[in-house]
Amino acid sequence: MTVAALLAPLVIASPAQAADTTAPSKPSSLAAAYYGGVGTVLTWGKVSASDLKAYRVYRSTSSSMTAANSTLLSETTAIKFTDAAAAAGAKLYYSVSAVDTSGNASALSSSKSITATDTTKPSSPSSLKASASAAGIALDWKDN
Numbered sequence: 460m461t462v463a464a465l466l467a468p469l470v471i472a473s474p475a476q477a478a479d480t481t482a483p484s485k486p487s488s489l490a491a492a493y494y495g496g497v498g499t500v501l502t503w504g505k506v507s508a509s510d511l512k513a514y515r516v517y518r519s520t521s522s523s524m525t526a527a528n529s530t531l532l533s534e535t536t537a538i539k540f541t542d543a544a545a546a547a548g549a550k551l552y553y554s555v556s557a558v559d560t561s562g563n564a565s566a567l568s569s570s571k572s573i574t575a576t577d578t579t580k581p582s583s584p585s586s587l588k589a590s591a592s593a594a595g596i597a598l599d600w601k602d603n
Contacts, residue, residue, distance in 0.1 A: 479561035483508035486538075486555045491571035498543035499553065499573050505538050506557040506565070515564065516540045519552045524570045526556065534558070545575045 488504040501516065513536050517529035529552075533540055545551055551574075554567040586601035 479510065479559065480563065481559075482563035482565045483511055483557040483559050485565040486514060486557055486568045489553070489555055489568045489571050491553050491573050493545065493573045493575050495547075495576065498541050499545040499551065499575065501540045501542070501553055501555070501571070503538055503555050503568060508557065508559055510559040510561065512536075512558050512560045514538070514540075515556045515558055516542075517554045517556070517567065518542060518545075519554075519570075520550070522552055522570065522572065524552055524554045524567055526564070526567065529554065545573065547575050550574045 483506050486503040486506055488502075490502050491499055493499050503514070506514075513534045515526075515534050516532045517524065517526060518532050519529040521528055532542055542551075542553070550572060552570045552572050554570045556567050557565040584600035588599045590597050590599075
């Protein structure tokens, strides 16, 4: 038997790589602005991690945000997100985390609060009628 025949069934295994358990750094410079008719627009600074997969955007009604007590709105590769579902009049808190390709998530960024204000004008009254009497002038219009 030849040496090659003896070594043929021998499989050389490469050393096992250690599992990645290190989360990326948390996103910084979170900014939030509410625009009526558009929603809440969030922007944040890019995380420098060679294995960065995405950013997770969270919303909460609590100022003490955690991933567990917040709603995950999106997982995105962009550094900008628009929450078009922000209800007018609500005080909402937003935060972002970074996730790597191994599934490790960073801590949440600092949170930003927004009070979504209603900027939609009511429609103008129609069928306006004025009537004068000794008591003064009365105005009446059709309900919108």
